[in-house]
Amino acid sequence: MTASAALLNASANASTTHDDRLRASTDRSGYVPSTLPDGVIYAETADDVVNTMKLASAHQVPVVPRGAGTGLAAGAAAKAGEVVLDMSRMTRILHLDPVEQIAVVEPGVLNAAVNAAAAAHGLFYAPDPASTAICSIGGNIATNAGGMLCAKYGVTRESVLALRVVLPDGRMLRTGRETIKGVTGYDLNALMIGSEGTLGVVVEATLRLRPRPIQTATVAVYFPDVAAAARAASAIIAARVQPSVLELMDGPTLEAVDAAQGTNHRARGGAFLLAQTDGYGAALEQDVLIEAIQPFASSYEKAADTEHADALVATRREAIPALERMGRVSICDIGVPRNRLADVFAGLEDICRHTGVRIFNVAHAADGNLHPMIVVDPDESITEGPAKAALAEMFYLAKRLGGTLTGEHGVGLLKRDWLQDELGDISLELQRSIRNVFDPLGILNPGKAI
Ligand SMILES: Cc1cc2nc3c(=O)[nH]c(=O)nc-3n(C[C@H](O)[C@H](O)[C@H](O)COP(=O)(O)OP(=O)(O)OC[C@H]3O[C@@H](n4cnc5c(N)ncnc54)[C@H](O)[C@@H]3O)c2cc1C
CATH class of the missing domain: 3.30.43.10 (Uridine Diphospho-n-acetylenolpyruvylglucosamine Reductase, domain 2)
Known part of the structure; x- marks a missing residue:
């Protein structure tokens, strides 16, 4: 046997x-x-x-x-x-304390289910990947997932207080604590988050919930082209206004979403920014934001009500599924300093031109985190040929601009070729040693992440 x-x-x-x-x-x-x-x-x-x-x-x-x-x-x-x-059968929400604003959950519970439970108490769980309805909290923790609201509320690491983790040899480890602050010992909780299933298996998580904002103001802004949208996003950051959501989509992506949803965004502009501000000052912040984008925008439309705002958010969430209808999609996940957004889009256009691959762009603009998406034929490979070459070029473009290989999706199997270039020998060697301490037999998710 x-x-x-x-x-x-x-x-x-x-x-x-x-x-x-x-x-x-x-x-x-x-x-x-x-x-x-x-x-x-x-x-x-x-x-x-x-x-x-x-x-x-x-x-x-x-x-x-x-x-x-x-x-x-x-x-x-x-x-x-x-x-x-x-882990997808471990879906229980074990405990939700609305006063302490925490939820203790099993790892298979879906991100959206945690938010639904929190909403019943006027609370929310901030990390909101566009996949919220279909991804699990355990996966979010293992990838340190981001999302739209991370612009203001931070990524998964900022919302996970404690974990129970089964180590590769079967021992149960507790990391973190239930208090908001705490600095006893090395931060193994932070180490575990984003470790891509290589150090242990998360079996329970204590999540930090937050009060739902009293109000949210939403505006959709259209631009002649993606360069103008990128400059507007940088101008918003420079204006020291803090959007809770700042999502950018380029013209080809708008076309794909229109085709999937029957909307008409592309007819209104060559690029689109969805911006939300929230809290007591939502409307005031929105005014500052609109002033900052005026020199670049062709038109804008404030959401009249929650239904309208939800429809605009759905437009962004639909981007990946819309592209998946067109072929096999390979999603890049680079990050750049936020004042280099226009430069990175110019570089991406260049890559598109000389490699001949089709690239569609969405970005969490307030984080400088872009998702250039390559769409190839369904029977074409994304791990070799032009798609792989374009992915490599995107990484080197980000690196030249002072950026990173992955903002939120992780390294997994697909991005290991470029690890050393970003981390350098000393960091990589230390990280491999850490992995070896947790998993000396090398049995947990081998060949992934580092
Ligand atoms: C349409 C779409 C939109 C997306 N939008 C976003 C987005 O906005 N932001 C974002 O960050 N990501 C996004 N993603 C990517 C994906 O949803 C996230 O990476 C998510 O965190 C993965 O969760 P999962 O439960 O599906 O994990 P899996 O895909 O099942 O696993 C991901 C990693 O986590 C590890 N893992 C899973 N569960 C555990 C556990 N209990 N213990 C230890 N390791 C574990 C796996 O080994 C693997 O390395 C999107 C994906 C799609 C399809």
């Missing part, structure tokens, strides 16, 4: 069907694996995870933790010889 068969046989909720192995072999990155994992274990309790990792250690079986499989870096991809540990 193989080592993985021994692990799968000993697990109550294991599956080796072709369909389950196929589903668990990749995520939404467009990566197509050449083999399938040996099986899938569906964890229902923290004890299931402890037992799985103890056995995996004993038999030295590589294990790939998996949340909802919406990742965009192939971080949850798995191949022959590996067993997937699927």
